[in-house]
Amino acid sequence: MTELASASPLRWFRRQILPILANLRLAILLLLLIATTSAIGTVIEQHESLDFYQANYPEDPALLGFLSWKVILGVGLNDVYKTWWFLSLLVLFGSSLAACTFTRQLPALKAARNWTFYRKPRQFKKLAxxxxxxxxxxDTANPSPNLDQVQESLEQRRYQVFRDGDSLYARKGLIGRIAPIVVHASxxxxxGGAIVGSVTGVVAQExxxxxxxxxxxxxxEAGDWSSPDRFRGWSLKxxxxxIDYTPSxxxxxxxSDLSVIDETGQERDRKTIYVNEPLxxxxxxxxxxxxxxxxxNIRLNNSPVFQLPMEPLDTGGNGRIWGTWIPTKPDLSEGVSLLARDLQGTALIYDNSGELVASLRVGDAIEINGITLSLLEMTGATGLQIKSDPGIPLVYLGFALLMVSTALSYASHSQIWVLQQENTLYLGGRTNRAQVSFEREFLEWVAQIEPQTSNEAIAPSVAA
Structure with missing residues (x-):
């Protein structure tokens, strides 16, 4: 009685839930929802500040009449790919794929692996x-075909042949039946990789x-189940x-020439990185x-070297400029502004009234406000995105299998039946794709086993 009670929920799940999950319409609907929400996450800026959303998505007037910053933050459209409902869509779609695999694809593969022999001529009428x-x-001049010759000719064409008495079954390209299963697995x-990366991934910027x-x-960014352990025990130098510049x-x-330094100061790894070539x-x-x-780095007259920080200035979208203020009197009552656009070594000097005084290159010095200002060095900073995503290997493996499945899908699963009965040899076959190529191969094979019969004589006997 206990075994029956425990089996009932499983039986109910197989009979009631699995057919719903394996429904093709449900899978298409889920895929469209995932694509739509992904598009929304592409259009709406992600991971911005509250002030950004309030400025760009006001309540009055709301975008499209309803899309305001409150809706965006309330629904989670500012972080679409980590919301519970988006992850639920991924899980549900994955469940649908798994259900389809176990209820349809695997049984279809199992059925394709089984072979059946045709015992009656009327069975051939249902073949394409x-x-x-x-x-x-x-006789010597015109030998008649027999099952031994038929089997040998099919084996020469790389068919796997099974024989039982006067009946014969042959097949090839069974691997093509595996392609849909590999697609679902990929x-x-x-x-799975996307979900793992979402809940365990970490992104840092420095x-x-x-x-x-x-x-x-x-x-x-940090997933709910993420751990900072990967970032402990080492530093980045x-x-x-x-920067390399063009002639223009x-x-x-x-x-960036980077080194990973452990707690003892030893270099663990080193690499020069650039765009699309990470460490x-x-x-x-x-x-x-x-x-x-x-x-x-500057020097005023014969003073020690001063290192002054450079800060980005608001240009209203007209390029990037960094600037700093250099005092020229000990009481900070006077000074000049230094601006630079790049690391090529040229800087512009402006006085307190905003007038351009001079341009200066690294290694040069100018007289200003009664002092000698020397520009010794301009130091650049590298902007790095530092990412840990344990789901990436799963994603890469999935795409690799997807490419493999594409190649497998070109293999046609072809089947041929032969029955010898009295003075007649019945032949038939079918394939799941490349019908024209299979028909051509079938006629060539018939001509091989019955040389005196031309394709034109056989063609009227071929029924679609």
Whole structure:
């Protein structure tokens, strides 16, 4: 009685829930919902501040009449890919794929692996391609085909042949039946990787001046089940940061020579990274994403070297400019502003009234406000995105299997039946794709086993 009670929920799940999950319309609906919400996450800016959403999505007037910052934050459209409802869509879609695999694809593969022999001529009428050949008495000039010859000819064409008495069954391309299962498995891996990455992934951003060593602390995204253990026990050092420019002065590429330093000060890994060429260490990936001017080194007359920080200025979208203020009197009552656009070594000097006084290159000095101002060095900073995503291997494996399944899907599952009865040899076959190619192969095979019968004579016997 206990076994019956425990089996009832499982039986109810198989009979009631699995058919619903395996429904093709449900899978298509879920896929459309995932695509739509992903598009929304692409259009609406993600992970911005509250002030940003209030400024760009006001309540009056609301975008499209309803989309305001309150709706965006309330529904989670500011972080679509980590909301409970988006992850639920992924889980439900994955469940639908798994249900379809176990209720349809695997039974179909099992059925394709089984072979059946045709014992009656009328069974050939249901085949897409069928015909018959007369069998006469053998003679030297015109030998009649027999099952031994038929089996040999099919084996030469790489068919797997099974025989039982006067009946024969042959097949090839069974691997093509595996392709749909591999597709479902690959999609499940991709969905699983996306979910794992969403709940356990960590993203950090750091702007590190050249020559500095820092620990990663500026985390901008972290999954609910994420752990910072991957970021402990080591530091990141920027040995050097530099930019290559084109002859016209535009940025060609920027580079960062990075080292991973352990707690004892030993270098564990080192690589020069640039855009699309990251450094990978202990499951953490360092991407080159941005740059900045961190500071300048100056000398006033014969003073010690001063290092002054450079800050980005608001240009209203007209390029990037960094600036700093340099005092020229000990009481800070007078000074000049220094502005720079890049690390090519040229800076502009403005006085207190905003008038351009001079331009200055690294290594040069000018007289201003009664002192000698020397520009010794401009230090750049590299902008890094530091990411840990344990789901990435699953996603890559899923896409690899998806490519494999694409190749497998080109294999046609072809089947041929043969029955020898009295003075007639009945032939028939079918395939799941490439019908024209299979018909051509079938006729060539018939011509091989019955050379004196032309294709034109056999063709009328072929019934579609």
């Amino acid at each position: 391609l069928a015909g018959s050949l007369p069998i006469g008495e053998d 999609m499940l891996l991709i969905l 702007m590190i001046p050249s020559g500095e060593t820092v620990q990663v602390t500026n985390f901008v 920027v040995n050097r940061f530099w 002065g535009a940025i060609d590429q920027f580079y 990978r260490y202990n499951g953490v990936v360092f991407y080159q994403t941005d740059w900045s001017i961190a500071s300048i």
